[in-house]
Amino acid sequence: MHTAADKAQAARIPRMAERVRGFNESVFSEMTRLAIQHNAVNLSQGFPDFPAPEWLKEAAREAIAANINQYAPSQGSARLRRAIAAKMRTTMGIEWDPDTEITVTNGATEAIYDIIQALVNPGDEVVIFEPFYDSYVPATQVAGGTPRIVTLHAPDWHLDRAELEAAFSERTRLVMLNTPHNPTGKVFTREELSAIAELCLRFDNLAVTDEVYEHLLFDGNEHISLATLPGMRERTVTINSASKTFSVTGWKVGYAVAPPDLTDALRRIHQFVTFCSCAPFQEAVAQALEQAPERGYYNTFREDYAVRLETLLSELHSAGLKPIRPQGTFFVMSDISPLGFENDVQFARYMTAEVGVACIPPSSFYSVSDEGKRLARWCFAKKPETLAAAGERLARWHRNR
Numbered sequence: 001m002h003t004a005a006d007k008a009q010a011a012r013i014p015r016m017a018e019r020v021r022g023f024n025e026s027v028f029s030e031m032t033r034l035a036i037q038h039n040a041v042n043l044s045q046g047f048p049d050f051p052a053p054e055w056l057k058e059a060a061r062e063a064i065a066a067n068i069n070q071y072a073p074s075q076g077s078a079r080l081r082r083a084i085a086a087k088m089r090t091t092m093g094i095e096w097d098p099d100t101e102i103t104v105t106n107g108a109t110e111a112i113y114d115i116i117q118a119l120v121n122p123g124d125e126v127v128i129f130e131p132f133y134d135s136y137v138p139a140t141q142v143a144g145g146t147p148r149i150v151t152l153h154a155p156d157w158h159l160d161r162a163e164l165e166a167a168f169s170e171r172t173r174l175v176m177l178n179t180p181h182n183p184t185g186k187v188f189t190r191e192e193l194s195a196i197a198e199l200c201l202r203f204d205n206l207a208v209t210d211e212v213y214e215h216l217l218f219d220g221n222e223h224i225s226l227a228t229l230p231g232m233r234e235r236t237v238t239i240n241s242a243s244k245t246f247s248v249t250g251w252k253v254g255y256a257v258a259p260p261d262l263t264d265a266l267r268r269i270h271q272f273v274t275f276c277s278c279a280p281f282q283e284a285v286a287q288a289l290e291q292a293p294e295r296g297y298y299n300t301f302r303e304d305y306a307v308r309l310e311t312l313l314s315e316l317h318s319a320g321l322k323p324i325r326p327q328g329t330f331f332v333m334s335d336i337s338p339l340g341f342e343n344d345v346q347f348a349r350y351m352t353a354e355v356g357v358a359c360i361p362p363s364s365f366y367s368v369s370d371e372g373k374r375l376a377r378w379c380f381a382k383k384p385e386t387l388a389a390a391g392e393r394l395a396r397w398h399r400n401r
């Protein structure tokens, strides 16, 4: 049975270019829309519901007042690129040249899209770990590349060495990595990164690493950048963003750090995609990076998130939602298989509409394995009262089941 809306949609398809026909609405937009529609507590899309730091908001207001309101240089403001270089010196112990190796983009999302367009030729293969961040596969397809998927297996998200090796070949162009990993909360170990690096060297591939959750680590887990492994600085593009670290997902200030030839390739497309990222927010993020260490910001940030994590874990546990403890990020996956739902999408819709707590069904982050159907993702970047409201609704549901 086709509704009028389905028919109208079908009629519009021929007007779309073939490359976009297979793309659906992002699961983040869909679930936030459903959460609003049902007045549910929104633990789906990953964004903080608490304010950004006051000193950081003041820096943005000051930048606007100081008339930093025209285009920034396409590669990013000089002050921000210097601040990124100083930060990378501390966190990675690597020197990057702000003029030739650092580019500011509209969030990590733009950096991911640009670098894939800049490096992948039609027919090239891109190794992607699933569950994957939602833009990696479409960005690869737009470039004409073919995703080669390697599954991180639940519940411990382990990487099968034989499966990893089998994904690499002469056709591989690059490997797309995300650590700490959304949605599983996995932090790749040095041993796993070494295995990936060894394959990149063996097949002379490039690597892109998305490290937007670098400061969100729990239980003493350590974040290791792939670029710090032997032989990898020359072949790795490291992507990061202010979104998560400074609770400003709406500012869309991200960056890519890469050797000069890869940076040159990235900038050739970046200039035609957005030209530059928001000028006043670049100044504010520069100030954030400059001042964060002396303000003790990163430690407080991590400690505050550790408290939020424990709250959500205990709520999910009490409601019988079998949380899997994350090593990093601000997400918890839970095993919904014993609950009798048909799949994760049915579960997430039910929880949003009937229980009043929205989560993300992760099956759209998988293309090979069907493990996602047994899982749900919950975001804990939320105020205590938001987590408390979610906890109450989950407990009530659990009592009445």
Ligand code: PMP
Binding pocket: 046, 106, 107, 108, 109, 110, 133, 178, 182, 210, 212, 240, 241, 242, 243, 249, 252, 253, 254
């Ligand atoms: N990569 C990952 C793994 C993410 O979870 C997100 C979502 N915030 C992004 C990239 C996008 O980051 P940005 O907001 O900087 O575009």
Ligand code: GLN
Binding pocket: 026, 028, 029, 044, 045, 046, 047, 182
């Ligand atoms: N990264 C966020 C998440 O995983 C969402 C980003 C977006 O909505 N594009 O939920």
